[in-house]
Amino acid sequence: SLGHRNYGMVSTMTRPSGVNERVRGFTETLKSNGVEIDPDLVFYGDFSQESGYKIARSLLYRPNRPSAIFAINDRIALGLMKWAQEQGLRVPDDFSIVGFDDIEAASLAHPALTTIRQPGVEIGRTAAQMVLRLINGEKGPLREMLQTELILRGTTRRALNGI
Numbered sequence: 001s002l003g004h005r006n007y008g009m010v011s012t013m014t015r016p017s018g019v020n021e022r023v024r025g026f027t028e029t030l031k032s033n034g035v036e037i038d039p040d041l042v043f044y045g046d047f048s049q050e051s052g053y054k055i056a057r058s059l060l061y062r063p064n065r066p067s068a069i070f071a072i073n074d075r076i077a078l079g080l081m082k083w084a085q086e087q088g089l090r091v092p093d094d095f096s097i098v099g100f101d102d103i104e105a106a107s108l109a110h111p112a113l114t115t116i117r118q119p120g121v122e123i124g125r126t127a128a129q130m131v132l133r134l135i136n137g138e139k140g141p142l143r144e145m146l147q148t149e150l151i152l153r154g155t156t157r158r159a160l161n162g163i
Contacts, residue, residue: 009072010072102151
């Protein structure tokens with residue numbers, strides 16, 4: 001809705017099902033809006049802030065630098081932001097960024113990180129219920145999709161010139 005058309009993504013080589021769902025949700029949403037992600041703007045690291053920091057140079061110094069980046073978790077997003085800010089880039093003026101998880105540091109960053117919040121308590125409750133059903137020999141779903149929430153903060157803005 002902010003007019004971005006040139007997206008980057010930082011994911012992980014280790015792909016538990018939750019990460020696969022995040023990647024699938026991101027790419028399918030772009031596709032349904034007529035946007036294809038450039039494979040040259042997809043990078044892989046691990047789940048750490050250091051990984052985002054290391055990847056930032058390769059991603060943000062590309063001739064076709066993305067106007068918006070989706071990081072598979074908040075730690076990676078915070079690492080990207082730290083490196084960019086050290087180089088004099090301004091978030092969200094030079095690029096927008098969205099993380100995932102809504103860890104405490106996301107709201108404390110400057111600017112505060114736009115992120116996707118997971119329902120942590122509900123995840124724990126649902127997992128415990130599934131384990132109890134298994135212990136009791138009951139049948140039931142072993143996988144359940146819970147709702148997430150977009151938390152808009154200071155790292156996103158309208159794309160300049162629709163790029």
